[in-house]
Amino acid sequence: MTNVLKNVEKIIKYWWVGLILGILFILLGIWVFRTPIESFVALSIFFSLTYLISGIGRIFFSLSNRKELEGWGWLLAGGLLETLLGFALFANPGVSMIVLAFFVGFWLMFNGITTISTSIDLKKYQKKGWVWILISGILSTILAFMVLVNPLYAVSFISIFIALSLIFSGLAQVMISLELRSLGKDVAKI
Template identity: 40%
Template structure:
């Protein structure tokens, strides 16, 4: 198992900057949602449609570019395809999207939180310091996702603020992960 994680880590560090870019996009999206609370529910459906779609493209690119070196590249590909499909669904059905946006967002954030927790344990196995912060942020993303899912009918400002916090938390996770991968890259070189 350690060999699998080590080979996955070696190939993941090749494109460490993709995680950094995704993290920055998450944080920008979270800040934007905080700054536009009154109009953001409508804007949120548009933002998430484009954001999830673009995130899916980046994750698919990451998985395909690492397919020869990473044994678990299929999970990254599956996550990217899921994001791409959800993004397309959201973009093609804007009225329906606003009605069920909390469920889309909640389940998408559950998936992101679970993926973050799994990645934190992979990072721990590779003896990367500060992996605990990654675990904490993954759990925090899960907590926010459950708060969003616990009351999907209530579509007021609370969904907007919880979504913003979840995006910022997921963004910080991705940035910390990127710099951890970069450190790993330097140790492999």
Template identity: 40%
Template sequence: MSTSILSSAQTAVKNWWISLLIGILYIIAGVWVFQTPLESYVSLSIIFSVFIFVSGISQIALSISSKNEMPDWGWYLAGGILDLIIGVLLITHPLMTMAILPFYVGFWLLFQGFMAIGLSFQLKSVGTPSWGWLLFLGILTLLFSFLLLANPILAGVSIVYMTAMAFVTAGIFRIILAFNLKKIKNTFD
């Protein structure tokens, strides 16, 4: 099992910069949402739709490019396909999306939180020292998703700020993950 995770890490590290790019995009989206709260709810559905769509394409590309070397590449592919489907649904139904945006965001963040927790334990098994921070950020992302899903009416009022915090949290996770993957890459080079 440890060898399987190690071989997955060796393959994934060649594309460490994708995680960094996604993390930077998450943080930019979070800061933008904080700065424009009134306009954000209306435009959040459009930006969120495109962002999830692009994230799905990136994850699908990463999983397909690593399928021969990464034994559990299917999980990355499943996450990318889920993001792609959600992105298409959001893009094609903007008015409906504004009404049910808290649920979309909540379930998407729920999946991202579980994925973050799983990745942190994979990095722990290969000896990455900052895996605990990644676990913490994954749990924090889960907390935001539960808050959105538990009270969608309240979430409709506060979704702008919760979404901004969730984007920033997920962005920090992705950036830390990218630098950890880069460190692992440097050990194998």
């Protein structure tokens, strides 16, 4: 039992990281609400540049470690593909916006499902706030489905969906971190 408690203490030791991330998500969501068109264009450019920079980094990593890594050729091929995709998305902002809609939709779905799972785990520890976390995860998942079902329609409204999802995800992160803090206090008493 002592090992279990020590493991739980280690897990919840940095509860404040989730709090900071949650607050940042909420602030980003508010910013996206205030500037929807600019936010979406900025997000699609950032998305394209991320692929481009990631691809270049992967190419550099694979070439600099080719003597140490057996499968360095696969890393190189992946880096070249990512770089080409980054260039293509950057050169075609319209395509980048559609791809971004799918990317965000799948990310939100993953985040929503993870939040639902966390709420179920918190219920096992009999934490009161698990229901709100569950609702937040369900809302995030619903918004993700809305983006994925019709990405062309969603492009015009995706900033609103992203803003709502960021705010719901941020609220969930804040609630999770506060529940983890509370759980840490409970474990410390034992």
